[in-house]
Ligand code: NAD
Ligand code: AHE
């Protein structure tokens with residue numbers, strides 16, 4: 348019978364407050380829950396977004412973190428798909444295979460636990476499994492990986508090949524998978540297509556890698572930080588554009604340079620003005636734009652409806668359309684074969700006690716992924 352575990356976790360006490368690394372209690376996993384010993388967790392821009400108070404679902408105090416990998420420590424009653432010792436990637440996007448969403452075959456969104464993960468609690472009793480000196484601490488995205496142990500729903504753990512390095516494949520828990528999937532699953536980019544990628548941080552670079560795999564003929568990288576361009580070219584961009592270098596709106600620059608616009612575009616910034624530009628740089632009649640970036644609370648997108656009337660399509664993607672428990676193990680196998688980049692995104696390593704330094708770095712613009720080694 349599993350017992351409560353005392354371990355280190357980084358608590359976010361409120362918006363824009365530094366995280367505090369303290370000893371918390373992680374309760375045993377409840378029914379259909381799994382307790383994972385986290386080996387490594389990276390910081391994604393979405394963690395910074397919620398810590399910055401921009402997430403309408405943000406709850407405090409909480410333990411942030413959703414891009415991780417680890418080893419199952421114990422399982423709760425009724426768990427059949429994983430056992431102690433299994434290597435896993437916690438997935439903020441669950442996959443139960445049975446709910447209305449999963450059985451539709453039309454989406455990777457899963458309805459089985461989303462209402463509870465959005466409220467920072469576990470489904471079986473609507474309570475968190477994390478506490479600090481008796482005070483309940485909310486979960487985040489159903490993962491809360493900025494801790495040595497995390498309790499997650501069984502439907503939110505992907506069992507992966509144990510020969511894969513956990514401190515690298517943690518990136519397949521969010522950013523890298525999202526970018527690759529946005530190209531392959533959401534846009535379904537075909538060989539020879541042209542594309543523009545707005546924002547070339549980790550997610551944008553993973554989109555570029557996905558476009559390379561798809562055989563795109565032209566990949567325009569757009570960023571307001573030209574320091575990002577050497578990596579964009581290394582990953583496979585065919586040209587780079589800084590909107591600040593042009594008098595015309597960036598969408599016009601791209602339309603003029605690509606004989607009427609690109610076949611596909613991707614927003615990887617979360618800026619609603621950029622989302623508009625990304626749609627409007629698409630070719631009349633068929634161009635498709637995929638929103639990946641997460642916009643701040645209260646922000647809305649706009650364009651002239653004529654843009655859509657004349658054939659452009661606006662889409663969005665969550666976790667790149669991947670059905671987590673099924674597709675993440677397959678992504679790990681492809682990583683092991685060297686099909687796409689993963690290690691190359693890791694620019695920094697930290698210990699959990701240094702997590703605030705890692706957040707500072709994320710805001711600085713020089714960091715792709717900082718991995719916290721537990
Ligand atoms: P990041 O901060 O590393 O990258 C963002 C990039 O955008 C940076 O290179 C920045 O210089 C650039 N940028 C900022 N403003 C710009 C502008 N006006 N024009 C052009 N470029 C601009 O972030 P990331 O970790 O790569 O994440 C990117 C976005 O994707 C975030 O909003 C994140 O929350 C979101 N995200 C969404 C999903 C999903 O499933 N939909 C998954 C992961 C991340
Ligand atoms: N909570 C925010 C939305 C945040 C959001 O859109 N999250 C993305 C994943 S970002 C990962 O880095 C997502 O997949 N959303 C789908 C989902 O089910 O959460 C808000 O606006 O309320």
Ligand code: ZN
Nearest residue numbers: 391393521522
């Ligand atoms: Zn993320």
